[in-house]
Amino acid sequence: MNPFRRSPYVIAAAVLVYVFLYAPIVGLILYSFNASKANVTFEGFIPAYSEHVVMDGSLVKSSPCGPFHWYCELAKNNDVAEAAGNTLTIAFVATIISTIIGTMAAISLQRYNFRLKPFSQLSLYIPIVIPEIVMGIGILTLFSQVFGWLNDFLNLTGNARLSLGIVTVTVSHIAFMVPFVALVVQARLQGFDKSFEEAAMDLGANEWITFKRVTFPMILPGVLSGALLAFTLSLDDFVITFFTNGPGSTTLPIYVYGLLRRIITPQVNALSTVWILVVFLAVLTLQILQNREQKAHP
């Protein structure tokens, strides 16, 4: 019926790419049920439930959690809980701050003219055109120099000494998240018809009420997608965190990386599976909410 239907080659290529995208994830999830502690070969599922963990060499014969043995081990792992807590704290705080200041910057860049504008606009592209590692070591250098100098100058000792930690990670995350928020919101503002605002002002609303009642509700979808993007960037970040974290501010990616360099048990897979599931469900919920919102207010 459709004269422009897709050719079978395109469909075949698309299927292959999807297989490529999903094969590693399927493997990852499968191995989280591995009976082998070494997790090199897949030795089958853990066959049975028992009161205590029964091992045969590196094989788990039975466990209180049965096939979900590694998930139970994961739940008992305090390091993981701490890392997850750090990751979420950093992501939430950084998302809130970067969404607020990024939206402000987007409005400013789209609506106002001021002397600093070209510089402000240009600075938004820095995280896109400069490799993350360059920023990472730059920020590390900045913090270590400034902290060293301040510690000496203020004669700080012991716990009072400034050092890398959860604050430095959060502050650095905001630095690479803000531009994305600002650019996404700016893109939404570009398609925004100014006559809506003019109409509001014409009807007697001042600038603030116009912003609150007209502009903000209309750019809200853009702000939300900017925030979502920023949040995922923060959760996913490894490089910047790697250079700016300190004792006690380990995030999940850093924790997993640490494990990969030592010994890998199926616990890592269990962690990954839970991670994928949580993110998947979170995004799905968000999508459904957004769809419902769109249906309610088309």
Add this chain to the structure above:
Amino acid sequence: MASEFAVEMRDVVKRFITPEGSEMAAVDHVTMRIRNGEFFSMLGSSGCGKTTSLRMIAGFEWPTEGEVYIEGQAMGHTPPFQRKVNTVFQSYALFQHMTVFQNVAFGLEMEGASKAEIDKRVGHALEMVQLTGMGRRKPKQLSGGQQQRVALARALVKTPDVLLLDEPLGALDLKLRKEMQLELKALQVQLGITFIYVTHDQEEALTMSDRIAVMSRGKVQQMGTPVEVYERPSNKFVADFIGESNFFEGKIKSLSKNEASVFVPGLNAEVTGMPISEGLVKGEEVVVCIRPEKIRVTEKTARAEGLFHGRVSNTVYIGADTHVFVDVHGTQFKVWEQNRISRLDPKSFYVVGQEVSLMLMPENTLVLKKD
């Protein structure tokens, strides 16, 4: 040429699935025969099936049932690029990444024309639409009217048997649109090729067309020359859609080949008119239709034959004409009076409340089927 007809649609049906999941016939058993060299318009409001019909001729859509013939050849599922018809799109669909010249040359390149020939024919086409010297510009650098001309040149350079135009003037302002209407018509006469023109603008259709198909809800309501569709609308829809009309409902009292007498309760009188719709029978509920410019208003006279007496309820002066609204037994007539005498002359117009008589000529009074 192989066939008398440039394009023929035989009992064509096009069904779509709507977003709600139900089926809808956008084009419902349409049959049209478009002659060679004709300027043919499909006229109707949005959703009437005119654009879908055009797209089936172009080959962008294929009929669910029925068949489209071009030059006598059944088109079946022939793709657009193998049909000898070309389209001027409503949105112009100019390739923004190409210059004007490259846009116009595109179709010739697809034919494998030589570079020299392309240069010659593109130059000629641009000259025809008065865009000589604009070849190097990008479409974005042109005004709306110029873009429209590029779209026209791009289609015409292929020397199609039939040129399809999908509301090509819709985006232009009124003055430019009127100019382009005359230009398009002149171009069509000069080139002698068949134009199939889709529009919702009745004036545009009346101005340019040799024949018009008035469409509504996927069906052709009437097909005929501009004079036919205006003077002899075949049903109430056409009479209402094209021009303005006074409609009165009534019942046929007596009926002959050339004359019908209809009792109109709203006027409490019998009206004599021409039976237009086919298959009218005595006693049928019908609609009587009179065009406002075909009614004559006079100061109240005693002669009763074919006259209605009423009172002027409102007058609207619009320069060339005055629209007079007359109340007859609670029924409103609208009458257009041409201002042959200067309005500055106090005798030239009727005042509100004045008693007047209306004269209806039976040959201008049309008796139509109810929808």
Add this chain to the structure above:
Amino acid sequence: MLKRLRESKSAQGTLLALPTTMWLFVLLIIPLILTMIVSFGKRSPDGNVIYTFTLDNYVRLAGFSHDCPDGQATCFDPLYVNILVRSLSLALNTTVLVIALAYPLAYFIARAHPKQRNMYLFMVLIPLWTNFVIRVYAWMMLLRKEGAINIILGWIMHLLHIPFTPLEMLYTPGAVLVGMVYEFLPFMILPIYTSLEKIDNSLYEAAADLGANARRTFMRVTLPLSMPGVVAGTILVFIPVMGTFIVSDILGGRQVILVGNLIQRQFLDARDPTFGSAASLILMVMTLIVTYFYTRKFGFGEEIVVA
């Protein structure tokens, strides 16, 4: 003061943009300047920075060393130059492969029924939401000698009665390439999709109407109009690949050393921040040069923001 602010549009604009601009200035621009200063410094014996002005680090990067085995004053060893060239060629190969994989899929999604497009896009994004590190780890499991790929290949070969010895895939340049392609594929699919989706259907119809068949419509209309997406995707893929060190660290073992690994080791194992800073600046300059010439040729991709 408040009154002045209310009246001055430019003051309002400055104030609104100020937090972001300051944040970026302090955390992105000052660090870059610091990196530059450090790169001209010297390493103290305990691994700290002595601020002077010397080009030693750059000379060393270029391959000239004062620390020669057989007592020569200077000798030449293109070790670091090789690393730079390897990183550059890996980034180019990755980008080309990613385009080759991403384009058909983006095209498939863009030409799908509008109702299904979101689902197909969602399916592209799901792998992206698992963590970067986790994705590399997943490939490590697939590629190792006892991994899934060798197992499946083994089955196939067994069915075909061909003797099979498991392939050594992990810790090879190929493994790093596959890992990079996998990591950055979605960043190419999204912008290409966006630019394809923007192409109005009437343009395809116009091309067909003017006599172009499917292949020529693709070459003359679809491909040129989707170039902004390809350009944006290239920037989003090429630059991070140049600086990534985890993929090569985990999938390349000690076999595949890229600039990223070099820099990382200077800051952790070798503790020579001055040399690391110099390498990092060179990396930045290299990516900027490539990006500059690339975007000058093809224009800066508008789609970059949407992705």
